[in-house]
Amino acid sequence: MDPNLQLMLYVIPTVVGFLLVLPFSKALTGPLVGTFPSLATERGRLFGGLKLITLSGFAVSVQTLWISSKVSEGGNYCSSTSVFSCDDVIGNSMYNTDPVFGLPWGGIGMMVFALLLYFTLTTSAEPNELWVSNYLKMGTLVTVLGIPVILLLISYEYKIEKICQYCTTAHVANIAALVGFFRLMRMSETPEWNEKPEKKVLE
Structure with a gap:
């Protein structure tokens, strides 16, 4: 499968999940409530969005780990002469592991997600x-701690002068998860947490 086409398998659910955890998600999900009743409440939309985001984040992290292994064996997956070339980023031996424990970034992403x-x-x-x-506080904390890591990885891309599309998708998933966990954490302290779906009045 084309690498960019396969990337869409992770990008689309991440974007949909991100939209669900945003404050205006109710306006977007109205027509879907009949099919997905959980979307009728803010809590349901937030959890639905987080499920998509975290699952996509885990899957794309698995993919980046696989790409790292493939490139280290001399193969290539998404190499390109353009600025978008995940092989050049993930396969760079100077930057493809964390500076403290030497673990591959894809493996760390898998564990986090x-x-x-x-x-x-x-x-x-x-x-x-x-x-x-x-749990909601820990989820918020974990995603907050992911922000400096994302900035570090972006600095690596700047030095290499290449952008890893798969890595960027994982970064967006972390930010989206931060929004979701933070909003759920705040909501859990309010009566809105146990909000009941609005009942339609038949005329």
Whole structure:
């Protein structure tokens, strides 16, 4: 499959998820409530968006780890002479691992998004348990800590003068997840957390 076409498998759900965690998502999801009842409430939209975001973030991180392994073996996947060339970024031995533990960035992304996905699935399944608030706070903290990492990776791309499309998708997923977890954390402290769907009045 064409690398850019495959990238859309991660970009589209990430963008849709991002739209769902934004404050104006209600206006976008009105026609879909009949098919997806959970979208009728703000909490439902936020959890729905986070599920898409964290799953996509995990999947694209797996892809970047695979690309890293492929390039290290002498192969290529998305090499290009243009500014967009993930092989040149992920395959750069100076920058493709974290500077502290030497772990591949794709592997770190997998672990982070797996944790965020766990927080999302468990809190959405049991939204009124006592530990939910802590999970939402931890999800917010993890995504906040991801911001300086994203800035570091962007600085690497600037030095290499190449942009990794797959990495950028993971970065956007982290930012989108931050928005979602932060809004859920704030909402969990208000009566809106247990908001009931509006009932349609039949005339």
